[in-house]
Amino acid sequence: MPKFSPKCPICGEQVTVIRFYCPSCDTRVDGNFEIQTDPFSSLTPEQTNFLLAFVRAEGRLNRLEEILGISYPTLKNRLNEVIRALGYEPDQEKPRVVSPSERMAILEDLENGRITHDQALRYLRGEEPFHTQEGA
Numbered sequence: 001m002p003k004f005s006p007k008c009p010i011c012g013e014q015v016t017v018i019r020f021y022c023p024s025c026d027t028r029v030d031g032n033f034e035i036q037t038d039p040f041s042s043l044t045p046e047q048t049n050f051l052l053a054f055v056r057a058e059g060r061l062n063r064l065e066e067i068l069g070i071s072y073p074t075l076k077n078r079l080n081e082v083i084r085a086l087g088y089e090p091d092q093e094k095p096r097v098v099s100p101s102e103r104m105a106i107l108e109d110l111e112n113g114r115i116t117h118d119q120a121l122r123y124l125r126g127e128e129p130f131h132t133q134e135g136a
Contacts, residue, residue, distance in 0.1 A: 006037050039086055047082050054079065062119070062128070072122060096126040105132050 008015050017033040040048065050068075057063040061075050068075070080090040098106070103124065109132060110120040123130040 005041075042087075043082065043085050047078075047085055050078050051082055054082075072118060072127075096129070098124055098126050098130070102130050106130055 006015060007013065018030060020029045020033065021027070040051075043051065053067055054064060057067055061072060061079075064075055065072060083090045106115070106120050106123045109115045110117065114132075115123070119128075122128045
């Protein structure tokens with residue numbers, strides 16, 4: 001059975017439900033009923049699939065990169081699209097400041113092949129917290 005939309009398919013305005021019917025027992029109830037909306041009903045199938053992959057990756061964008069095979073900036077944009085579709089505005093966080101010792105550790109991990117060039121750039125820009133990969 002198709003899902004009920006709380007919006008009119010013609011004009012897009014909110015609809016009012018005035019009758020419920022149970023075909024199993026032939027019960028009919030007339031009145032005005034509030035529709036409880038699903039916050040995820042506004043998502044496209046692609047956004048829903050992205051959200052499921054996000055949960056599967058435990059919210060870690062670096063894991064999501066591997067799962068979906070797309071770049072970090074693309075992931076971040078898709079996540080922001082989902083956030084907006086749910087009625088929120090993504091936080092515009094200021095990048096964190098990378099200390100000189102962290103900068104050296106990032107460059108060392110990059111030089112030794114423990115992190116990728118893209119990861120190093122994100123760490124150096126303060127877009128992601130850095131955790132040394134030494135011994136990994």
